Amino acid sequence: MSKNGRSGIKAAIFLPLVTLGLFSICFLMGMVSGIPARAEQIFGPPSPSLGMVRLYYQSSILILQSEQLTSPANHQGGMISFTILPGTTPDEIIRQLKDAGLIKSSSLFRTYLIYTGLDTSIQAGEYSLSQTMSAVEIAQALQDAAPEETTFVILAGWRAEEVAEALPSAGVGVSPEVFMAEVKAHSAEGKLFPAAYQFSRSASAAEIVAIFQQEFERQVGLDMQKGAEKQGFSLEEVVVLASIVEREAVVAEEMPMIASVFVNRLRADMALGADPTVQYALGYNKSQGTWWTNPLSAADMEVVSPYNTYRNLGLPPGPICNPSLLALEAVAFPAQTPYYYFRAACDGSGRHLFSETYEEHISKGCQ
Structure with a gap:
């Protein structure tokens, strides 16, 4: 074979190999150049402080381990209270998260934090985290600490169950059932004093x-106890009657008048006949979505319960709600009136019409 022939064969072999090599290099360069874009698509923009080499390296790791980062550590896990103290380093936080079973891999979580720059913005504070959260979700959650304390408001006239139901919405880690068990254990209904409170979200x-009870004791001073004694009541009886006055009154200034009617009826051995005591006895009304059924039917009025003051003389066995200071004072220092009856005025004002006799009371009914 001639020299020119052999050169032609070599060229025929060499050129495809060079072409294939160049194509492979271009393909690999395209693949590599697309790694940061792919990582950003999954995990968001990288930290501007990352150098080129580190960006490619960490992007590659995150893409390869994306499923582990975006899936929970435990599909069955519950809520965990997690505290980050001021000055705690990211590495120490990562170790604590791993110990709590909140993340699967310490090194992978660290890589994600550095890639996103979130390692520099973790906030000290109290967190409610769950093993059902992914590593990405936990990293995001650690950027916004819930305040260690929460503000909680008890409205006058709430029964204990209503207080219990409001706790979760304030971020308090106590279930309504556990709270109610504590209320019953201490006979605290009536002494969960209506006010605005601040306390730790992790309080038991x-x-x-x-x-709540300490605030009640602070508000109920010696003067009120003396007023109760003057009426012939114990402090416990004042609380019971005040809880009824609280639920009956719409206009606060009428509370001493309403209290006077109940005091007069008790002294005359008359049944109190208070609708709120029937409402308390009936409990939660599912169809109305309230603890205070309204209106009451004739059958409701006959409910068999020691709290039904239409069927039983005297005070009910305990408070029906948590009364305000105004209601407590109204019972300890009631107005001096001759009235034994009251009914709602017909003008929709929320005020009441008071009467000495039943006949007068009936005559004031709405037409």
Whole structure:
């Protein structure tokens, strides 16, 4: 074979190999150049402080381990209270998260934090985290600490169950059932004093009930106890009657008048005949979505319960709600009136019409 022939064969072999090599290099360069874009698509923009080499390296790791980062550590896990103290390093936080079973891989979580720059913005504070959260979700959650304390408001006239139901919405880690068990254990209905409170989100049911009761004791001073004695009541009886006055009154200034009617009826051995005591006895009305059934039917009025003051003389066995200071004072220092009856005025004002006799009371009914 001639020299020119052999050169032609070599060229025929060499050129495709060079072409294939160049194509492979271009393909690999395209693949590599697309790695950061792919990582950003999955995990968001990278930290501007990352160098080129580190960006490619960490992007590659995140893409390869994306499923582990975006899936929960435990599909069955519950909520965990997680505290980050001021000055805690990211590495220490990562170790604590791993120990709590909140993340699967410490090194992978660290890589994600550095890639996103979230390692520099973790906030100290109290967190409610769950093992059902992914590593990405946990990293995001650690950027916004819930305040260690929460503000919680008890409205006058709420029964204990209504207080219990409001706790979760304030971010308090106490279930309504546990709270109610504590209320019943301490006979605290009526002494969960209506006010605005601030306490730790991690406070126990016992601590929360104690806070409410301490405020009650602070508000109910010696003068009120003397007023109760003057009326022939114990402080407990004042609380019971005040809870009824609280639920009956719409206009606060009428409370002493309403209290006077009930005091007069008790002294005359008359049944109190208070609708709110029937409402309390009936409990939660599912169809109305309230603890206070309204209106009451004739059958409701006959409910068999020691709280039904239409069927039973005297005070019910306990408070029906948590009364305000105004209601407590109205019972300890009631107006001096000759009235034994009252009914709602017909003008929709929320005020009441008071009467000495039943006949007068009936005559004031709405036409």
